Amino acid sequence: MVSKFVKSVLEFLFPPACPLCGTPVSTHGELCADCWTSFNWIDGSKCVCCGYPFALDMGDNAMCPVCASGRSELDWIRSACVYDDASRMAVLPFKHAGRISYSYFMSRAMIWALRDCDLSGIDVIIPVPLAYRRIFYRAYNQAALLAKPIAKLMGVKIDYDSVCRKYRRDMGHMNARMRAENIRGVFSVVRPENIKGRKILLVDDVMTSGATFSELRRVLIDAGASAVYGVTFCRTVRSV
């Protein structure tokens, strides 16, 4: 526990600043008002299943056409904001340029995105695994950084070891069909005893096509998982 005195000395030496623009703020890790409002937070009406934000208020239990037709990637998914220029400016440095300090506001926003979900039955959190080759070069898995505060708040363990990922080339420039083909078979459950009968919350930074979640769900359900949910910082929103 840091004493009040040490804390005030630290705050004097390192005054809290917005991690994105450096403007002074009241608490370490928090965004300034300008940066906060630059994000397109998903705070209105949304699909009760995948969290897709609706332009109009559709009520609390509406589903998007994809989920209504039974093609949802997971049992439910929530994302804090839309993947656009503002969130890209946070996610790319967080993922590729070592800006791990961003994990504070990103994970807090993800916790807020989970506010209407029933979290009581969730047994374990799995950050979407990275291939070992990527962890070696990047030194960290960004999904694991985001998962830690969420797991702490929920009082649930993080499972880093039960699912492995093979290295495949980057999916950045692929369309949805190519992503689905590229991701097929990359995950394997190496400790099925940790998965069987469990309700699992997957954590990732971005959801684009949903192919990663779909494929992870397939192997987790094959291994006996009873439900698979997901939370991301941001998600792509296409018109449906």
Ligand SMILES: [Zn+2]
């Ligand atoms: Zn700022």
Ligand SMILES: [Zn+2]
């Ligand atoms: Zn949906």
